[in-house]
Amino acid sequence: MTSASYRARRGELETYFDRTAAEAWKRLTSDAPVSGIRATVRAGRDDMRKTLLSWLPDDMHGMRLLDAGCGTGALAIEAARRGASVTAVDICPTLIGLARERAESRQGAGEIRFSVGDMLDPTLGRFDHVVAMDSLIHYCATDMVTAVEQLAARSRGAVLFTFAPRTALLAVMHAAGRFFPRGDRAPTIEPVSNDRLSAMLTAGGRILLGRGRRVARGFYVSQAMEVLPT
Incomplete structure (x- = not known):
């Protein structure tokens, strides 16, 4: 079960990524030349x-x-x-289409099933590991914790996810970002402190926390957290 606030934000993100930013993300995730701002985001995402x-x-x-x-x-x-x-799922049909194209030339013994939909859909099944890279950063802390709990319940191993850490530097960068051209802006994110998020995740005693690492590259600031099965 997802909250009304989760569903509302999911709808906003679907509109943004599918109708507004698809071309920008296509360039950002390629080797194509990008602006200085986006170059720092590209480097940060690669590091993460x-x-x-x-x-x-x-x-x-x-x-x-x-x-x-x-x-x-x-x-x-x-x-x-x-x-x-x-199983690779995203709410944006355009990005999924691009992902399918890029995966056609991959080499390896595994397989990928791309799907348009909600990452919390229980019909996706159970997994050995779950990764949610920069896909929860747009949700409020309560919805983020609920999402991690649901993903952990369907994973036999670790759940790896990222969040936007609440820092003075990040607050300044977000304020400055309002003055940049609209094409260089990302959707609103929901910063949360590491201590608060850790306390919320472990409050019920059903989640253990593992490794963590913060990546800060210019206008990309994100923190990785590992959730382990109890």
């Missing part, structure tokens, strides 16, 4: 993706992975190269 992949097994043969909010599919493709059977 490498971090999350380093927390997954090198050999994923026989494992099921959920890439929750897969975007253009870069992480899903790498996991499939390690042998994983990947």
Whole structure:
């Protein structure tokens, strides 16, 4: 069960990524030249993706992975190269179409099933690991925690996700970002402090926290968190 606020924000994100920002994200996730602002976001996302992949097994043969909010599919493709059977889901049909195109030339023993839909849909099944890279950062803390709990309930292993850490620097950057051209702006994110989020996740005693790492590259600031099965 998802909240009304989760569903409302999901609808806003679907509209933004599918109608407004699809072309920008196509360029951002390629080798095409981008603005200085977007270049820092590209570098930060590359660093974060490498971090999350380093927390997954090198050999994923026989494992099921959920890439929750897969975007253009870069992480899903790498996991499939390690042998994983990947379910890659995103709310944006345009990005899923692009991900399918890019995956056609991949090499590896695994497979990817791309799907347009909600990453919290229980019909997606159960998994050995779940990754949600920068797909929960637009939701309020309560909805984020609920989402992580639901994903953890469907994972036999770790759930790896990212959030926007509440810092003075990030607040200044967001304020400054209002003065940039609209095409360089990202959707509103919901910063939350690491201490508050950790306390909310562990309050019920059903979740254990593992590794964490913050990536800060110019206008990209995101923090990775590992949730372990109890």
